[in-house]
Amino acid sequence: MEFKRPTALLDACTHYCGGCGHGIVHRLVAEVIDELGIRQRTIGTAPVGCAVLLYDYFNCDIIECAHGRPPAVATGMKRVLPDRIIFTYQGDGDLAAIGTSETIHAANRGENITTIFINNAIYGMTGGQMAPTTMIGQRTTTTQDGRDITSEGPPIKVCELLSSLDGVAYLQRVAVSTAKDVIKAKKAIKKAFVNQIEGRGYSLVEVLSMCPTDWKLTPKQAVDFVNNEMKKVFPLGVYKDKK
Amino acid sequence: MSSQGKILLKGNEVMSEAAIQAGCRFFAGYPITPQNEVPEYMSKRMPQVGGTFIQAESEIAAINMIFGASAAGARCMTSSSSPGISLKQEGISYIAAAQLPCVIANMQRGGPGLGNIRASQADYFQAVKGGGHGDYRLIVFAPSTLPELYKLTMNAFDYADYYRNPVMILGDGILGQMAEPVEILPYEPIVELPEKDFVLDGCKGRKPRVLKTLFLRPSMALVRHNDLLQASYKKITAELKLHEETETDDAELVIAAYGITARIAKGAVKIARQNGMKVGLIRPITLWPFPDEPFKRAARTADRFLVVEMSGGQFIEDVKLASECKKPVEFLGSGGGWYPTPDNIFEKIQTIYETEALVD
Ligand SMILES: Cc1ncc(C[n+]2csc(CCOP(=O)(O)OP(=O)(O)O)c2C)c(N)n1
Numbered sequence: 001m002e003f004k005r006p007t008a009l010l011d012a013c014t015h016y017c018g019g020c021g022h023g024i025v026h027r028l029v030a031e032v033i034d035e036l037g038i039r040q041r042t043i044g045t046a047p048v049g050c051a052v053l054l055y056d057y058f059n060c061d062i063i064e065c066a067h068g069r070p071p072a073v074a075t076g077m078k079r080v081l082p083d084r085i086i087f088t089y090q091g092d093g094d095l096a097a098i099g100t101s102e103t104i105h106a107a108n109r110g111e112n113i114t115t116i117f118i119n120n121a122i123y124g125m126t127g128g129q130m131a132p133t134t135m136i137g138q139r140t141t142t143t144q145d146g147r148d149i150t151s152e153g154p155p156i157k158v159c160e161l162l163s164s165l166d167g168v169a170y171l172q173r174v175a176v177s178t179a180k181d182v183i184k185a186k187k188a189i190k191k192a193f194v195n196q197i198e199g200r201g202y203s204l205v206e207v208l209s210m211c212p213t214d215w216k217l218t219p220k221q222a223v224d225f226v227n228n229e230m231k232k233v234f235p236l237g238v239y240k241d242k243k
Numbered sequence: 244m245s246s247q248g249k250i251l252l253k254g255n256e257v258m259s260e261a262a263i264q265a266g267c268r269f270f271a272g273y274p275i276t277p278q279n280e281v282p283e284y285m286s287k288r289m290p291q292v293g294g295t296f297i298q299a300e301s302e303i304a305a306i307n308m309i310f311g312a313s314a315a316g317a318r319c320m321t322s323s324s325s326p327g328i329s330l331k332q333e334g335i336s337y338i339a340a341a342q343l344p345c346v347i348a349n350m351q352r353g354g355p356g357l358g359n360i361r362a363s364q365a366d367y368f369q370a371v372k373g374g375g376h377g378d379y380r381l382i383v384f385a386p387s388t389l390p391e392l393y394k395l396t397m398n399a400f401d402y403a404d405y406y407r408n409p410v411m412i413l414g415d416g417i418l419g420q421m422a423e424p425v426e427i428l429p430y431e432p433i434v435e436l437p438e439k440d441f442v443l444d445g446c447k448g449r450k451p452r453v454l455k456t457l458f459l460r461p462s463m464a465l466v467r468h469n470d471l472l473q474a475s476y477k478k479i480t481a482e483l484k485l486h487e488e489t490e491t492d493d494a495e496l497v498i499a500a501y502g503i504t505a506r507i508a509k510g511a512v513k514i515a516r517q518n519g520m521k522v523g524l525i526r527p528i529t530l531w532p533f534p535d536e537p538f539k540r541a542a543r544t545a546d547r548f549l550v551v552e553m554s555g556g557q558f559i560e561d562v563k564l565a566s567e568c569k570k571p572v573e574f575l576g577s578g579g580g581w582y583p584t585p586d587n588i589f590e591k592i593q594t595i596y597e598t599e600a601l602v603d
Pocket residue numbers: 048049050051067090091092093094095118120122123124125126131
């Protein structure tokens with residue numbers, strides 16, 4: 001097999017840190033867009049977060065949104081252009097803190113969009129503050145002694161939370177920390193796009209993703225952190241698959 | 244084209260129907276008094292014309308749906324009242340920064356805070372001076388009757404497209420709630436509408452497009468973008484100032500008022516004239532760009548201005564600026580649900596005449 005750059009990715013060097021999960025997920029999304037032949041009718045939304053420069057990497061139309069608002073922006077676009085493919089790509093601060101309301105309501109309306117949710121348990125872009133998905137005991141720049149359940153509460157589990165909404169079509173949590181995980185992640189992402197093409201409604205793939213820089217770990221340690229710590233708190237699997 | 248005759252509608256419905264006639268096919272909003280008739284009307288009308296109505300989960304979501312709908316090429320609108328407009332400010336700043344056309348209506352109510360649900364003009368600064376972050380401008384229309392609300396709402400969509408700039412209809416609870424017979428005139432564009440070459444609809448047959456408001460590199464990119472915005476604001480300022488004058492030619496005292504207050508003030512001008520007092524009225528129709536020339540002119544010919552507004556004094560600042568403080572500016576106004584009657588205003592005029600001894 002020849003290993004080429006997907007057409008849906010631009011020939012650019014990303015700004016992501018070494019060992020960051022964002023680059024892997026970008027590639028998976030691009031491969032899926034290529035395989036489904038939808039690049040020329042796909043519009044992506046860029047979040048505020050480390051992936052804000054999405055438009056420098058994806059070879060399709062992109063709209064950059066305010067922090068947390070991609071589900072609302074995507075709703076507006078999809079309702080106007082129902083035959084186009086709209087995806088949001090959001091971090092945990094974007095999707096599960098400032099944008100919680102937009103996420104829950106777009107999901108509950110069953111908006112026919114695809115959401116790629118990067119859970120790296122931290123705020124990457126702003127330098128490592130606590131995220132809604134930061135785990136108990138995890139040290140961040142705003143929880144320097146570790147997240148304390150009594151004052152910060154436990155991490156929000158997005159797939160579990162959204163699974164109670166009848167409007168949601170598909171929820172799966174995957175990882176990109178082993179080769180096997182990457183293959184599974186791609187399958188899930190593909191299904192989330194196919195669902196949209198087939199008009200099934202809101203599909204979200206949560207990806208446990210490495211942030212070695214703000215975790216203050218080496219890339220290898222970061223992979224181990226996902227495999228040994230995150231997967232325990234955020235079990236992988238399908239949380240919803242509406243027939 | 245023939246009109247569909249006059250029908251009795253509430254202001255909020257008049258505005259909604261005008262939007263539908265002008266080809267608005269996407270509306271998102273969140274209930275708040277005194278503009279609830281807008282989402283209610285749109286929820287019924289949009290499906291009839293093949294458009295989309297969404298009752299959003301918040302005003303923040305609504306304005307961001309507008310951001311998306313506009314980027315996708317639709318004529319689109321959201322409406323709210325004061326507290327809800329505050330929530331929309333983040334989105335308005337992004338929409339202005341991305342130079343996306345849309346129409347935003349504010350049927351103002353009493354503030355600050357939750358205030359009350361009575362009419363108000365206390366969001367003048369928010370509408371005209373910014374509201375959200377950054378150097379941006381909204382085109383602001385201030386209709387004073389329902390036929391004018393109908394016409395300006397239609398025009399708002401044209402100007403939004405023409406200048407690629409959000410337009411705000413700054414109304415108030417009275418304008419939204421009152422009913423008046425209005426002729427449902429067919430829509431005719433008033434400017435030549437440019438091609439929407441910014442629309443994101445998939446990159447078939449063209450290069451991918453990006454709509455963004457982040458300008459990091461090169462280091463002067465944001466300065467350049469801001470210069471572009473300022474150039475557009477300059478063009479709008481040069482082309483779009485609208486106002487109406489009533490009996491200002493020989494006026495000693497010129498009232499300045501906008502929106503519903505100006506309509507009331509017209510009654511006061513009539514009473515004053517019947518009493519032999521030379522009183523006139525300047526009514527800005529656009530609040531931004533502000534029509535300063537009529538005030539400059541009046542500052543040469545009249546002795547005094549009287550600003551009437553339903554706030555503690557916001558619009559008065561622009562009247563002073565426009566008239567370059569050349570003549571004294573009196574004030575009649577209050578916030579939180581106070582509104583003037585023609586008699587109130589006439590009393591104020593009498594007081595001014597008695598104490599200031601206006602002479603030719
Ligand atoms: C309204 C608003 N509040 C705060 C910020 C600052 N900010 C930028 S990115 C970010 C958090 C990003 O974290 P996440 O969504 O988890 O994405 P990541 O960077 O980890 O990929 C914050 C708080 C902002 N840009 N806008």
